[in-house]
Amino acid sequence: MTRKQLRLTVIAACGLVLALALGLVLFAMRDTIVFFYGPTEIAEKGLAPGSRLRLGGLVEQGSVKRGPGQLVSFAVTDGKSRVDVSYSGLLPDLFREGQGVVTEGVLEGAGRFKADSVLAKHDEKYMPREVADTLKKQGHWQGEAGAAAPAKP
Known part of the structure; x- marks a missing residue:
């Protein structure tokens, strides 16, 4: 794997983890939003x-x-x-x-x-x-x- 491919893989993995965390936060807040x-x-x-x-x-x-x-x-x-x-x-x-x-x-x-x-x-x-x-x-x-x-x- 080249450095460029490794960097893109790490960025994509971080983006996926961030999106998952945001989804979990919004799911947890769905009952408390008034x-x-x-x-x-x-x-x-x-x-x-x-x-x-x-x-x-x-x-x-x-x-x-x-x-x-x-x-x-x-x-x-x-x-x-x-x-x-x-x-x-x-x-x-x-x-x-x-x-x-x-x-x-x-x-x-x-x-x-x-x-x-x-x-x-x-x-x-x-x-x-x-x-x-x-x-x-x-x-x-x-x-x-x-x-x-x-x-x-």
């Missing part, structure tokens, strides 16, 4: 029940209902569509109607979502870009224009 969606995207894409995802938007006014124990149900909206969410646990202090929220859980189908974690945001400045973009498209974005001006002394 995608982010807004209510309109969920309705349009027709995601299969049992899909694990993150749902973000605004807590719809008048939708929060507390059940026995720590059971809470509410609706997340982006102004165009809504998804009903059920959650069992303590809610963050900043959670309230009309505020931004990001939930992570499993889509149950028929517009229902079972959350296992809820993150509340105090305004749109700290929302993920996808949720903010969706709210801007729907005309619900408050951003800098909706922020209160500082008081003058």
Whole structure:
């Protein structure tokens, strides 16, 4: 074998090992990847029940209902569509109607979502870009224009 053939064989073997390692990493991560969606995207894409995802938007006014124990149900909206969410646990202090929220859980189908974690945001400045973009498209974005001006002394 010449030096050139030996070098090409070593490079090909390294490439094969690298491709195999990358394949194994992607295979191991397939169950831990969680995608982010807004209510309109969920309705349009027709995601299969049992899909694990993150749902973000605004807590719809008048939708929060507390059940026995720590059971809470509410609706997340982006102004165009809504998804009903059920959650069992303590809610963050900043959670309230009309505020931004990001939930992570499993889509149950028929517009229902079972959350296992809820993150509340105090305004749109700290929302993920996808949720903010969706709210801007729907005309619900408050951003800098909706922020209160500082008081003058």
